[in-house]
Amino acid sequence: MRKKLAAGNWKMNGLKADLHEVSALIEAHPHPKCDVLLCPPATLIAGMSMTAAGRIAVGGQDCHMRSSGAHTGDISAQMIRDAGGSHVILGHSERRADHHETDVIVRAKTEAAIEAELVAVVCVGETEAQRDAGETLTLIGNQLKGSLPDHATAANTVIAYEPVWAIGTGRTPTLEQIAEVHDFMREQLIKRFGSEGDGMRLLYGGSVKPSNAAEIFAVSNVDGALVGGASLKAADFGAIIEALSAS
Structure with a gap:
């Protein structure tokens, strides 16, 4: 059984003063049923790690x-690991x-992340x-084939599908379109990695919001x-965590 994961990408947003949102998130959701x-x-990884104190995971946006x-x-x-991070987002469409x-x-970056014992969140x-x-x-098939090393496992790799045209636009694919891509990715991962591919968590990103x-x-x-803007505020991200925990 794959445990659900709510991941937030703050992108180029946030100052030390904004870490109170992390404290508020933890206070409102002390025992979420999903991973967070x-x-x-990068300037906030160490500070957020201290604020989170192991209650939620913290990661980088690139390495x-x-x-x-x-x-x-x-x-x-x-460096991400040394600052207290456990994950890193790689291949985000904005960086591509x-x-x-x-x-x-x-x-190559995914290999480096795995070598450093980080969980790679690879975007396609x-x-x-x-x-x-x-x-x-x-x-999507070519991106999965080219971006994932042969030693990717369910423990060290997460895949995030983000249709570029839906990121930050308010537009969202139909549920049928999301299902088509996610089912295809699962099929491809199992074909290449066997049971490890079946265990890799597949995230959807692109204008995910509480509604x-x-x-x-x-x-x-x-x-x-994998949530962008809605992860900046504890109230919005908390509502997404609640929805995921209930799914």
């Missing part, structure tokens, strides 16, 4: 493929687009043009969510 993860900017070196502005998987990250790069997803062209499943969370979580092979 927050991934703040370099190298453990150290002359890579100004980057952060290594070991803004920083031209390829599947090869995402795979199509653009609106790719969906309109009927390329969604082919693209639509319950129906999304009822979809086949949706094991949780």
